[in-house]
Amino acid sequence: MKSYPKYSPPQECLTAEQKKAWWIEYLEEMKGDLHRIHFHRVVLDEAQAIKNHLARTSIACRALMANYRWALSGTPIMNSLEELYPYFKFLNVPFTGTYNIFKANYGNRSNPDTKDRLLARLSVFMLRRTHKDLLFGRPILKLPKTQIITHWVKFNDVERNAYDIVKNRFIDIINGFARSKKLERRYKHIFT
Numbered sequence: 001m002k003s004y005p006k007y008s009p010p011q012e013c014l015t016a017e018q019k020k021a022w023w024i025e026y027l028e029e030m031k032g033d034l035h036r037i038h039f040h041r042v043v044l045d046e047a048q049a050i051k052n053h054l055a056r057t058s059i060a061c062r063a064l065m066a067n068y069r070w071a072l073s074g075t076p077i078m079n080s081l082e083e084l085y086p087y088f089k090f091l092n093v094p095f096t097g098t099y100n101i102f103k104a105n106y107g108n109r110s111n112p113d114t115k116d117r118l119l120a121r122l123s124v125f126m127l128r129r130t131h132k133d134l135l136f137g138r139p140i141l142k143l144p145k146t147q148i149i150t151h152w153v154k155f156n157d158v159e160r161n162a163y164d165i166v167k168n169r170f171i172d173i174i175n176g177f178a179r180s181k182k183l184e185r186r187y188k189h190i191f192t
């Protein structure tokens with residue numbers, strides 16, 4: 001992100017042409033080394049970091065120049081299918097278009113064709129692997145068995161009081177949600 005300057009045209013740039021001319025000159029002058037190199041391959045690990053297409057990190061990653069681009073993530077799409085837009089742009093998927101075009105083509109929940117269209121597009125370039133997948137008849141990854149270990153912590157009096165205050169506040173909040181029948185809608189907020 002630090003290698004890619006922020007787009008903030010000066011006030012004297014009034015027209016779209018002036019802003020474009022300013023940006024071309026400013027970008028060339030201010031961009032860092034990462035954005036001056038044309039890479040053979042860029043691998044974006046933890047690619048969910050670019051899911052907000054307006055965030056500077058996302059914009060900077062998409063601006064990298066490379067012959068080949070990979071995006072790796074184990075994090076599922078959480079909020080909406082529009083979170084896929086920056087991945088499509090980063091990977092230079094043809095015919096992605098603008099965010100609004102992408103949203104209309106792939107994120108319109110009222111049109112059942114959009115889901116099929118998205119799945120067809122994803123099948124061209126996305127590989128999904130799970131811990132059950134095999135390669136040459138053997139597991140790709142062997143995960144150790146889950147081992148549960150309980151450590152009991154002894155509090156001193158001050159720690160016990162602080163713990164009890166926090167615990168009782170959580171209980172009151174959860175009970176309040178339950179009484180107002182908002183518990184199901186608020187379950188995500190209970191643990192944050």
